[in-house]
Amino acid sequence: MESYINSTNFFVGNKPEDLAAKFGTPLYVYNEDILRNCMRTVKNIITKYPYTANFSIKANSNIHIIKLAIEEGLNCDAVSINEAKLLLHAGQSKEKIFFVPNNVSADELQEAIDLGIMTALDSLDQLERFGQINRGGRCAVRLNPGVGAGHHEKVITAGKNTKFAIAADDVDNALAVASKYDLKIVGICQHVGSLFMDPTPFLQSVTNLLYMAKKFKDLEFIDFGGGYGVPYHKLNDEQPFDFAELSRKFEALLDDYVNEVGYAPLFKTEPGRYVCCEGGVLLGRIHATKNNAGKKYAGSDIGMTTLVRPSLYESHHDIEVIRDNEVQTPSNSEVEPITVTGNICESGDILCKERELPVIKTGDLVCLLDAGAYGYAMCSEYNSRFKPAEVMIMHDGEAKLIRRRQTFEDLLSLY
Numbered sequence: 025m026e027s028y029i030n031s032t033n034f035f036v037g038n039k040p041e042d043l044a045a046k047f048g049t050p051l052y053v054y055n056e057d058i059l060r061n062c063m064r065t066v067k068n069i070i071t072k073y074p075y076t077a078n079f080s081i082k083a084n085s086n087i088h089i090i091k092l093a094i095e096e097g098l099n100c101d102a103v104s105i106n107e108a109k110l111l112l113h114a115g116q117s118k119e120k121i122f123f124v125p126n127n128v129s130a131d132e133l134q135e136a137i138d139l140g141i142m143t144a145l146d147s148l149d150q151l152e153r154f155g156q157i158n159r160g161g162r163c164a165v166r167l168n169p170g171v172g173a174g175h176h177e178k179v180i181t182a183g184k185n186t187k188f189a190i191a192a193d194d195v196d197n198a199l200a201v202a203s204k205y206d207l208k209i210v211g212i213c214q215h216v217g218s219l220f221m222d223p224t225p226f227l228q229s230v231t232n233l234l235y236m237a238k239k240f241k242d243l244e245f246i247d248f249g250g251g252y253g254v255p256y257h258k259l260n261d262e263q264p265f266d267f268a269e270l271s272r273k274f275e276a277l278l279d280d281y282v283n284e285v286g287y288a289p290l291f292k293t294e295p296g297r298y299v300c301c302e303g304g305v306l307l308g309r310i311h312a313t314k315n316n317a318g319k320k321y322a323g324s325d326i327g328m329t330t331l332v333r334p335s336l337y338e339s340h341h342d343i344e345v346i347r348d349n350e351v352q353t354p355s356n357s358e359v360e361p362i363t364v365t366g367n368i369c370e371s372g373d374i375l376c377k378e379r380e381l382p383v384i385k386t387g388d389l390v391c392l393l394d395a396g397a398y399g400y401a402m403c404s405e406y407n408s409r410f411k412p413a414e415v416m417i418m419h420d421g422e423a424k425l426i427r428r429r430q431t432f433e434d435l436l437s438l439y
């Protein structure tokens with residue numbers, strides 16, 4: 025497709041320059057309808073058995089997006105006690121929160137116990153700690169299904185090279201720790217990693233986890249984790265994740281398990297990225313262009329503090345160039361190789377390297393696509409830059425500020 029923002033009418037009639045004038049740049053902009061559609065998709069991954077999709081809010085913990093997820097009937101995952109408290113604050117009920125931390129203190133576990141939130145323990149040691157403070161309690165364990173998947177080695181969370189989860193070889197030891205403290209393991213979970221477009225490794229992990237599940241008695245739930253991918257190369261016609269294929273093959277594996285054990289526990293998934301990625305874009309302003317040693321650079325106000333994914337994982341985000349509210353495309357503009365950078369004092373502060381893009385001029389807006397997941401959530405104040413504002417374009421076209429930009433007073437407020 026030539027333009028995602030045009031073909032989806034992403035701004036629902038708002039002019040990008042008006043959004044930039046009213047809210048400033050850099051600016052995260054979300055589209056309510058797209059977010060809701062993605063939430064509905066994950067809610068229906070499994071329809072044949074009792075099932076919940078848990079929005080993994082680490083991908084985007086803006087309270088207004090959490091509230092949309094609650095309205096759409098999603099459960100939620102928290103990876104820190106603060107995420108759990110944020111969820112409660114947003115109105116999520118404690119029964120619909122699943123706490124999946126790693127390497128947390130006994131105090132943090134105690135807080136989850138006091139709040140009545142189901143917790144998954146990610147090592148024998150943490151299970152032991154949980155047992156010491158909550159003898160006779162109920163909990164889940166996070167298991168390593170032996171297969172990982174993900175867009176970068178830094179986001180693969182199962183298999184041989186990972187800090188996460190209890191290894192298959194240790195399942196008997198986990199059961200022994202549980203019985204030592206009278207703990208009831210009512211659920212098991214896994215997460216193979218983040219962003220796969222081919223479901224094959226994930227389905228293998230499902231098979232492996234279901235095999236391990238048979239060692240546990242009377243499981244109330246089995247959670248298969250997240251990772252469902254988003255096409256980050258949509259301007260090059262990369263196709264969406266095939267949920268129909270996933271569901272068909274996923275349910276077939278569940279059929280075998282349910283037939284063998286004779287009942288269906290509650291099945292869960294934990295999608296983060298898929299829920300909020302395509303419903304968010306990032307608008308920035310080009311403040312300088314230059315040629316250095318024969319290469320053209322366009323310098324924007326989107327630094328690695330605003331979107332760290334390109335510098336951290338060399339992740340690709342499609343970029344649309346907007347001049348006078350018109351999206352520049354190969355059909356209406358010349359293209360040239362250009363490196364788009366941010367405003368942070370590091371040479372790795374780069375959004376894309378020598379990419380063929382419509383000619384960029386000082387004063388243009390750039391719009392980074394697929395910025396709704398792990399965008400704002402990973403912002404920092406490095407270089408004493410403010411965290412940006414976030415706006416949601418509502419179904420009726422209203423542009424609603426859902427988090428204000430930081431101010432200088434915010435930066436001083438911790439001293």
Ligand code: LLP
Pocket residue numbers: 080082083101124179181214215217218219249250251252294295296297298333337397398
């Ligand atoms: N469950 C657990 C236990 C997780 O650790 C994660 C993500 C998820 C669910 C959700 O995975 P998703 O559906 O979003 O792939 N910052 C990286 C992604 C890190 C993901 C970490 N865990 C990125 O920007 O690509």
